[in-house]
Amino acid sequence: MKKITALILILALSITLIRPETVYGSATVKLNKTKLELHEGETYSLKLKGSTGTVKWSSNKKSVATVSSKGKVKAIKEGQATITATYNNKKYKCTVTVLSGKKADVILTAFPFSGSTVEDYIESVKTFFPDYLDIKAYDERHIAVTVYETDRLEANKNINDSLIEYISSLLSDDSTKGVFTGYESDDLFQNIKLYTKKTVYEASPYALLIVSFNFAIISDVVQAVNLIDPAERVCNISVVDNTTGEVLYTN
Numbered sequence: 001m002k003k004i005t006a007l008i009l010i011l012a013l014s015i016t017l018i019r020p021e022t023v024y025g026s027a028t029v030k031l032n033k034t035k036l037e038l039h040e041g042e043t044y045s046l047k048l049k050g051s052t053g054t055v056k057w058s059s060n061k062k063s064v065a066t067v068s069s070k071g072k073v074k075a076i077k078e079g080q081a082t083i084t085a086t087y088n089n090k091k092y093k094c095t096v097t098v099l100s101g102k103k104a105d106v107i108l109t110a111f112p113f114s115g116s117t118v119e120d121y122i123e124s125v126k127t128f129f130p131d132y133l134d135i136k137a138y139d140e141r142h143i144a145v146t147v148y149e150t151d152r153l154e155a156n157k158n159i160n161d162s163l164i165e166y167i168s169s170l171l172s173d174d175s176t177k178g179v180f181t182g183y184e185s186d187d188l189f190q191n192i193k194l195y196t197k198k199t200v201y202e203a204s205p206y207a208l209l210i211v212s213f214n215f216a217i218i219s220d221v222v223q224a225v226n227l228i229d230p231a232e233r234v235c236n237i238s239v240v241d242n243t244t245g246e247v248l249y250t251n
Helices: 002-018 118-128 149-171 198-202 207-225
Strands: 035-039 043-045 056-059 065-067 072-075 079-087 090-099 103-109 134-137 142-148 180-185 191-196 236-241 247-250
Touching: 035 043, 035 072, 056 065, 065 079, 072 090, 103 149, 103 207, 118 134, 118 142, 142 149, 149 180, 149 207, 191 198, 191 207, 198 236, 198 247, 207 236
Parallel strands: 035 090, 191 236
Antiparallel strands: 043 072, 056 079, 065 072, 079 090, 103 142, 134 142, 180 191, 236 247
8 A cells, every 4th residue: 555655656756747737727717606695785806816917807786786897796776697708718606695784673681790891801702793784782780782684594593403513511510410311391481391310300409490490591592583672582491200290489
């Protein structure tokens, strides 16, 4: 295997030395984007890589998206447009989809750790919202995350898959493993039922504290993404014995 590898390297070096144009041939001319999504009012600069002369830019639907003489695209209104770069009598195209520019404020409850402030909490939340437009304090207990409405709807559509994985890891964590055998919840996580074995549950006094705190955050996030006002949010958690159906805890 080492001999074969060495032979390949020698051949590669030989080809490079004998015919450098096969390695360093003329640069490929292409657009840096062939598909692009923008919200109304947003801009993006397209570039025709490998071009050295004049590039002519045009849009087939200026009512949807315009493009400057230097390739800067501006989204005007919802729809789809094709931006074309003409260079040396060849055309290079980018499909631009313009989405609604409508924005929404997702109001989240702040859960700062002891000694930290809401401002500290805002900084930590930023890493979880890569597409946010703005994050600010809403009041003493809440923050407002401004996002595009299309991003909010997309997040709402995909949130369940992420939550299933997260809850599964939560219930199998070392501190809660084996205590809760499953759960039920409505779509908004307003009413949550945890299943357990009474003897195991009573022998694990801290498990409920850990799980209920995490479910409270989940409930708040889900309701926030659904734009439910903080004053109208509820999170009811109950613990039920698997065998007897006895309610062991309810808040």
